[in-house]
Amino acid sequence: MKKFYVLVCLSLILSISSCLNEKKKINLNDCNNFKNNTYSFTKGKNISFKLDSLTPSNIQYVKFKTINDSVFYTFINHYTNTLYAYYYADKSFYKSIKLSSSRPITGYEIINWDKIITYAYKSNVLDLQSESGKIISSVNLPSNGQGIAYEQMPTTYSPIIYDGSNTYITGVQLTSKTVDKESKVITKINNSFTDKTYLYKYPELYNNYFFGGANYNFDISYTYNSKQKLFVFSFPASHKIYVTKDFSRSEEFCAGSRYVEFIPEYPQGMKEQEATKLFRYCSENGIYSGILYDQYNDLYYRLCLLPANNKEDEDYSRDLSVIILDSKFKVVGEKLFKDKIDFEIKYLNTITVSPEGLLIQQKNSFRDEDSLNFTIYNISKN
Numbered sequence: 001m002k003k004f005y006v007l008v009c010l011s012l013i014l015s016i017s018s019c020l021n022e023k024k025k026i027n028l029n030d031c032n033n034f035k036n037n038t039y040s041f042t043k044g045k046n047i048s049f050k051l052d053s054l055t056p057s058n059i060q061y062v063k064f065k066t067i068n069d070s071v072f073y074t075f076i077n078h079y080t081n082t083l084y085a086y087y088y089a090d091k092s093f094y095k096s097i098k099l100s101s102s103r104p105i106t107g108y109e110i111i112n113w114d115k116i117i118t119y120a121y122k123s124n125v126l127d128l129q130s131e132s133g134k135i136i137s138s139v140n141l142p143s144n145g146q147g148i149a150y151e152q153m154p155t156t157y158s159p160i161i162y163d164g165s166n167t168y169i170t171g172v173q174l175t176s177k178t179v180d181k182e183s184k185v186i187t188k189i190n191n192s193f194t195d196k197t198y199l200y201k202y203p204e205l206y207n208n209y210f211f212g213g214a215n216y217n218f219d220i221s222y223t224y225n226s227k228q229k230l231f232v233f234s235f236p237a238s239h240k241i242y243v244t245k246d247f248s249r250s251e252e253f254c255a256g257s258r259y260v261e262f263i264p265e266y267p268q269g270m271k272e273q274e275a276t277k278l279f280r281y282c283s284e285n286g287i288y289s290g291i292l293y294d295q296y297n298d299l300y301y302r303l304c305l306l307p308a309n310n311k312e313d314e315d316y317s318r319d320l321s322v323i324i325l326d327s328k329f330k331v332v333g334e335k336l337f338k339d340k341i342d343f344e345i346k347y348l349n350t351i352t353v354s355p356e357g358l359l360i361q362q363k364n365s366f367r368d369e370d371s372l373n374f375t376i377y378n379i380s381k382n
Contacts, residue, residue, distance in 0.1 A: 001118075001323065008014060009265075015049065015270040016116050020239055022213070022300070024260050024365070025201060025236065025261075025264070025316065025330075026209060026262070026264065026265060027205065027209060027239075027262050027263050027264065027265075028261065028262045029239045029256040029257070029260055029261055029262055029263075030239075030253065030254075030256075031049075031117070031239055031254035031256040031331070032139075032256035034331075034334070036330070036331055036332050036333065037332075037333050037334070037381065037382055038332040038381060038382060039299070039324045039332045039333035039359060039375065039379060039381055039382065040222070040324075040331055040333050040335050040380055041322070041335045041357070041377040041378065041379060041380065042193075042247040042377065042380045043058070043186060043188060043374055043375060043378075044341060044356070044357055044376040044378045045375075045376055046372075046373065046374065046375050046376075047091055047359075047374050047376060048091065048151065048372065048373050048374070049073065049086050049091050049093075049371060049372040050091075050093065050371050051369075051370050051371055051372060052096075052370075053239060053370070054079070054080055054082075055077045055079075055080075055082075055084065056077075056079070056369070057361075057364050057370070057372055057373075058346065058370070059076065059077070059078075059193065059368060060076075060106075060155070060168035060349050060350075061075065061076050061078075061106065061107055061108070061156050061159075061349070062074065062075040062153060062156050062349070062350050062352055063075070063108070063109075063110070063156070063159060063352075064088070064352060064353070064354065065085075065110045065112070066297065067110075067112060067180065068086060069203040069314065070089070071087075071089065071355055072086060072087065072088060072094060073076070073085070073086045073088045073091075074084045074086075074110065075332060075350075075372075078097075078104040078105065078106070079104070080098075080365050081098065081099045081100075081101055081104065081105050082096050082097065082098055082099065083098075083108060083110075083116065084096050085097075088355065089102050090252065092114050094112075094301070097113070097116065097131055097135055097227055098127050098197055099116070099118050099129065099133070099206065100118075100127065100133040100134075100135055101118060101123070101127070101318070102120075102122045102133070102269075103120035103122075103123050104121070105118050105119070105120050105122070105351045106119060106120055106121040106154055106155075106161065107119045107154025107160045107169070108151070108158040108160060109159065109162045109167065109262045112234065113131050114130050114131045115129075115130070115136070115313075115338050116128070116129055116130075116131070117129075117160055117162060117167055117206065119141075119152060119154055119169060120331055121152075121153065121159060121226055122151065123150075124140055124141050124142055124152075124329075125138055125139070125140055125150075126138065126141055126167070126189060126193070128161075128193060132311075133182065137192070137193035138193065139189050139193045139194075139196060141169070141171075141187060141196065145164065150171045150173060150174075150183075150184075151171060151172055151174065152169050152171055152187065153169045153170065153171070153232070154169055154170065155219075155349060156187075156290070156333075156349045156350065156351075157219075157222075157223075157289065157290030157291065157292070157303070157349070158170040158219075158220055158221050161170055161191075161224050163224065163226065163229070165190075165191055165216070166188050166189060166190055167187070167188070167189040167193075168186055168187070168188055168189075168224075168231075168377075169187050169189070169224065170185055170186050170187075170220050171184070171186065171187055171198075171287075172185070172220060173185075173202075174189070177210060178206065178207055178209065178210045178250060178262055179202045179206040179207055181201070181207050182201075183200035183201065183202060184199055184200060184201060185199075185201060185202060185220055186198070186199050186200050187199070188245070191352065193374065199247040200233070200244065200247045202249075203233065203235055203242065203252070204240050204345075205235075205237065205238050206208060206235070206237070206238075208267055209237075209265045210235045210266050211236070211265065211266050212266040212281070212282075215239060216236045216237045216263075216266075216282075216287065219236045219287065219288075219289055219290075220234075220235055220289050221234045221289065221290045222234065223263065223291050223292055223300070224292040224293065225293050227295070229245055229308070230243055230244070230245060231243070231244050231245070231247070232291055232293065233250075234255075234288050234290065234302055236287045236289065237263045237287075237288075238288065239254060239255065239256030239257075239260070239263075239288075240252045240253060240254055240255060240256070240348060241255045241291065241300075241302065241325075241329065242254050243329060251329075252324075253329035254331070255302050255305040255323055255325055255329070255331060256323075257286060257288075257306070257321045257323055257334065258321075258334055259304070259306050259319075259336070260285075260286035260304060260306065260307070260321075263285050263286055263287070264285060266281065267281060268337065282319065283307070283316070284307050284310040285307055285368060286304055286305065286306055286307055286309065287304070287305045288302060288303070288304050289303045289304065289305050289348065290302070290303040290348075290351070291303070292306070292352065292353050293342070293353070294349075294379070295353075296352045296353070296355055297379050298327045299324060299325065299326060299327070299332075300325040300326075300327075300329070300351065301322050301324060301325075301326075301358065302322070302323040302325065303320060303321075303322055303323075303351065304320070304321040304322075305318050305319075305320060305325060306319045307318065316341060316345075316361075317339045317345065317351075318345060319337060319338050319339050320336075320337040320339070320342075320343055320345075320348070321335070321336055321337070322335045322358070324379075333382075335377075337360070340363075342360065343355075343360045343361075343362075343364045344362070347360075347361035352371075356376050356378065357376045357377050357378040357379060358377040358378075358379070359374045359375075359376060360374060360375050360377060361373065361374050362374060362375055
């Protein structure tokens with residue numbers, strides 16, 4: 001009889017374990033594109049931009065801009081709300097522009113030096129200002145009116161984009177359940193700043209599974225291919241990317257990392273306030289954190305933070321994968337970057353595409369806090 005109960009218990013345990021594993025392994029990465037290694041990155045030279053005494057090296061929002069055939073590397077000093085621009089060709093300082101806001105600016109777009117679009121997180125106001133700081137136009141960006149909390153959160157990988165006619169800024173849904181099917185992810189503002197339209201949506205994956213009210217909902221990223229007028233979206237929990245011209249019709253393409261087997265649902269019963277468990281959930285799973293368009297080589301780079309594998313006595317660390325896609329959105333390579341060796345995770349938001357290659361910021365020494373230091377990784381064909 002005792003043996004019978006042991007067998008029954010073992011059977012129940014195996015059954016429960018099987019159900020849990022089956023549930024955990026939803027959202028499998030079935031892209032089957034891991035064998036194509038046509039392209040990779042090779043480590044190139046180091047470059048630096050000199051900083052003034054007021055600007056720290058931990059910048060968060062960066063953007064390349066071409067004006068009158070000159071390429072500029074630009075970034076924001078959040079502490080002083082100052083925009084800095086450098087000639088990329090010789091890394092020399094060009095100018096700084098004081099931005100008008102009572103709050104720290106979290107995102108900007110440069111139309112020209114006398115027309116700069118800015119946004120401060122939670123201000124709900126998008127401003128168009130002149131170089132002298134005069135506000136030319138403003139538009140209020142409240143909730144999209146569907147009873148859903150909706151916030152604009154521009155980052156380097158969710159930038160404010162001006163396409164010559166309209167301005168675009170992403171927004172995120174704050175929720176404690178699966179994403180509403182009507183929830184939009186981007187706001188389009190017309191040239192005169194008099195009208196706004198909420199567009200696009202989360203992929204169906206987010207309607208069927210819950211990935212937490214933050215993190216996997218917040219880090220929506222997108223890039224713009226001005227040559228083909230394409231918007232390319234990357235959602236943190238999706239192994240696919242989504243391409244659209246008009247925000248009503250779109251195509252999806254597999255772009256999963258070979259290092260991420262699946263991304264599970266948010267654990268049931270866990271509250272957003274349980275910071276330790278929330279951190280563990282996010283760190284133990286991969287997250288697609290950005291997408292960039294390389295206009296110089298007509299390629300796309302998708303950034304993926306890989307699951308952390310840290311011991312209790314070690315600092316938080318996770319490696320980075322950069323998935324390379326061609327102009328037809330076919331995966332043509334993937335490069336692994338090791339944290340604290342090839343890149344610093346705290347500088348993740350400064351990884352950008354330059355005319356020479358992928359720029360990855362390097363850690364400053366204790367004696368060198370007056371410069372931004374980068375390593376160029378050149379795209380190469382195997």
